[in-house]
Amino acid sequence: xxxxxxxxxxxxTGSALAVLVAGPASAADPTVTDPRVLTxxxxxxxxxxxxxxxxPDGAADVTLAFARQVARVDRHGGVRILGTLPEVQNPQTPNxxxxxxxxxxxxxxxxxxxxxxxxxxxxxxxxxxxxxxAPEQIAQLPADGFPNGLALDEDCGTLYTADSSLGTVWxxxxxxxxxxxxxTGTALEGTxxxxxxxxxxxLHDGAVWVSNTARGTLLRIPFGPDRTxxxxxxxxxxxxxxxxxxxxxxxxxxLAALNTVDELALVRPDGTHKTVLTHAxxxxxxxxxxxxxxxxxVNSAAFYVQQNPDPNLLLARISKNKD
Numbered sequence: 209x210x211x212x213x214x215x216x217x218x219x220x221t222g223s224a225l226a227v228l229v230a231g232p233a234s235a236a237d238p239t240v241t242d243p244r245v246l247t248x249x250x251x252x253x254x255x256x257x258x259x260x261x262x263x264p265d266g267a268a269d270v271t272l273a274f275a276r277q278v279a280r281v282d283r284h285g286g287v288r289i290l291g292t293l294p295e296v297q298n299p300q301t302p303n304x305x306x307x308x309x310x311x312x313x314x315x316x317x318x319x320x321x322x323x324x325x326x327x328x329x330x331x332x333x334x335x336x337x338x339x340x341x342a343p344e345q346i347a348q349l350p351a352d353g354f355p356n357g358l359a360l361d362e363d364c365g366t367l368y369t370a371d372s373s374l375g376t377v378w379x380x381x382x383x384x385x386x387x388x389x390x391x392t393g394t395a396l397e398g399t400x401x402x403x404x405x406x407x408x409x410x411l412h413d414g415a416v417w418v419s420n421t422a423r424g425t426l427l428r429i430p431f432g433p434d435r436t437x438x439x440x441x442x443x444x445x446x447x448x449x450x451x452x453x454x455x456x457x458x459x460x461x462x463l464a465a466l467n468t469v470d471e472l473a474l475v476r477p478d479g480t481h482k483t484v485l486t487h488a489x490x491x492x493x494x495x496x497x498x499x500x501x502x503x504x505x506v507n508s509a510a511f512y513v514q515q516n517p518d519p520n521l522l523l524a525r526i527s528k529n530k531d
Contacts, residue, residue: 236476237461237474238456238474239527240504240525240526241524241525241526241527243490243522243523244522245520246281247285247287247520248518248519248520249272249287249519249520250275250519251510251517254272254276255272255274255279256272256274256275256509256519257273257495257496257507257521258310258496258507259311259495259496260312260496260498260521261312261314261498262498262500262505265283266501266503267280267281267282268280268505268521269290270312270507271310271322272309273308273309273310274306274308276293276294276309276324277289277292278291278292278309278322278336290320291320291336291342291343293307293309295307296326299327299328300326300327301326301354302352302353302354302373302403303354303373303404304325304354307324307325307330308324308325309322309324310322310323310324310325310357310358311356311357311358311359311370313358313360313367315362315382319335320336321346321358321360322334322336322343322358324345325353325354329348329351332345332346332347332348332349333345333358333367333380334346346380346382347380347381348387349387350371350374352373352374353371353373353374353376355371355378356370356371356372356406356408357369357408357409357410357418359416364435365383366382367380368380368390370396370406370407370408370409370419372405372406372407372421373404375393375396375397375398376396376406377390377391377406377418377429377437378390390436390437391416391429391440395420395440396418396420396427396440397420398420398421404421405420405421405422406418406420406427407420407421407450407451407452408450408453408464408465410453413460416428416429416431416437417453417462419447419450419453419464421449421451421467424445424446424448425450426442426444426447426450426462426464428441443477443479444480444481447464447473447475448466448468449466450464450466450467451464451465451466451467452464452465452495452496453465453475454497454498454504455499456499457499459477460477461476461477462475463475463484463499463504464481465494465495465496466494467511470487470492471491471494485522489524490508490518491508492510493510494506494508495507495508495509499526504523504524504525504526505521505522506523507520507521508521508522
């Protein structure tokens with residue numbers, strides 16, 4: 209599998225320009241301890257874990273980007289392939305070239321929704337039913353876009369996805385149909401040095417939260433009374449090549465995957481942050497984070513590792529969030 213050279217070069221440039229903003233430890237900070245790699249994936253087969261959704265029993269549903277697969281990893285590290293997205297002839301994925309599976313979201317009935325990015329008409333949101341039937345496309349998104357992070361508002365029947373190429377948050381009816389550009393603007397866009405903007409996306413406390421990889425920022429977009437997008441708020445800066453993220457509890461404390469620097473950062477509600485896991489713990493280009501009870505899950509894709517890449521899923525323990 210290739211090293212996606214166009215994106216790799218741009219990421220390296222963006223990393224050199226980023227400045228990390230750290231803060232002192234706080235007594236309210238949750239602690240992250242006891243990291244261990246649960247399972248290793250096959251880099252040569254394109255099994256680069258990109259995003260994660262959790263099952264009620266703590267199993268992890270993981271998108272394997274370049275393999276075009278969705279896999280379930282049980283709590284013992286066993287891996288089962290749930291679905292494979294169809295092969296696309298001559299994919300033209302922006303900044304990558306190859307077709308990849310990116311974001312994932314899970315409905316209460318076990319239905320999985322994933323983003324497929326191809327640079328063709330197959331780009332969009334796909335559904336994988338619990339009965340094991342073949343994935344089906346439910347919404348088409350622009351071929352020149354890069355739908356990435358994905359979240360489901362089941363009460364409103366709406367999916368939200370961050371478009372890394374077009375600097376847009378799209379809303380998509382969960383039953384399929386025409387997408388809507390829900391939020392746009394400079395804060396969601398990439399830069400000249402790194403044309404890879406809005407990336408991770410979560411729904412939390414009356415807002416859509418989005419990370420911007422190029423700008424190293426964590427953003428909050430509140431819902432208006434009619435569910436339209438309010439003004440974009442910058443909640444944290446200096447998060448070098450931030451990818452996906454997850455909230456640690458009911459407050460606004462976040463764990464963020466910092467891709468090219470091999471770090472997991474704890475981001476406090478005031479925007480300061482500190483490193484809680486590193487390459488020494490097993491991180492290799494971490495892409496996504498999830499939290500279930502007292503367990504943290506971190507995917508590493510090893511996209512830019514030159515020797516012996518080790519894509520993996522790592523688990524760690526997290527203490528109770530006190531914010």
